[in-house]
Amino acid sequence: MKLTFHGHSAWEIETGGLRIWIDPFITGNPHADVTADQAQADYIIVSHAHRDHLGDTEAIAGRTGARVIAMNELAIHLAEKGLATDALQIGGAMSFPFGRVKLVPAHHSSSLDGTYMGSEAGILLRDQEGTVLYHAGDTGLFSDMQLIGRAGLDAALLPIGDKYTMGPDDAVTAVELLQPRVALPMHYNTFPFIAQDAAAWKSDVEERTDTKVLVLQPGESCVVVPGGLA
Ligand code: NI
Numbered sequence: 001m002k003l004t005f006h007g008h009s010a011w012e013i014e015t016g017g018l019r020i021w022i023d024p025f026i027t028g029n030p031h032a033d034v035t036a037d038q039a040q041a042d043y044i045i046v047s048h049a050h051r052d053h054l055g056d057t058e059a060i061a062g063r064t065g066a067r068v069i070a071m072n073e074l075a076i077h078l079a080e081k082g083l084a085t086d087a088l089q090i091g092g093a094m095s096f097p098f099g100r101v102k103l104v105p106a107h108h109s110s111s112l113d114g115t116y117m118g119s120e121a122g123i124l125l126r127d128q129e130g131t132v133l134y135h136a137g138d139t140g141l142f143s144d145m146q147l148i149g150r151a152g153l154d155a156a157l158l159p160i161g162d163k164y165t166m167g168p169d170d171a172v173t174a175v176e177l178l179q180p181r182v183a184l185p186m187h188y189n190t191f192p193f194i195a196q197d198a199a200a201w202k203s204d205v206e207e208r209t210d211t212k213v214l215v216l217q218p219g220e221s222c223v224v225v226p227g228g229l230a
């Protein structure tokens, strides 16, 4: 599984010859390294409806024909816009040609222009090679992260920005609960009010846990396999 960071909480996954985007916030993302016109996708998974996560989903899916995987209410909204969607609910999983996706709890909110869009979600993805990825979405710290960790996480994408999600200290505790092989920080430095020191967070995590931290700059990639980084 090749993982590319596009800034904020936007990630591109390549596995089994397919491209899956998570939270494709490109337009308005000051750190995006691509434009929405350049993004290629077979599937888009959206954690929740906030603009900095739903992002360019409609434009990219409209142009590429990518199927959108999202919580029920958000999926219905996008289907009404003409997109191909698959609706899930928290705790429910579904198999796709690239692997299996389960939506898991996150503690946040999810609305679009004031309209309720179902609950927020985290994303668990197991690809056909058995690599397990967790994208936490926007969330505060919660102790059931240890249940999510029982999936055996090869990589965890965790917000550290504070203000709208857990901050660096709680994100270290999250790593303790999740016990992923590698943790990658996200949802920080996009805007001044979520500025954080990712290098300091890496030191804290690696001091307190056995998890390795990889800080990717927008446009950078890594390869994750069962057992951690390739
Ligand atoms: Ni949000």
Ligand code: MN
Binding pocket: 050, 052, 053, 138, 164, 187
């Ligand atoms: Mn957000």
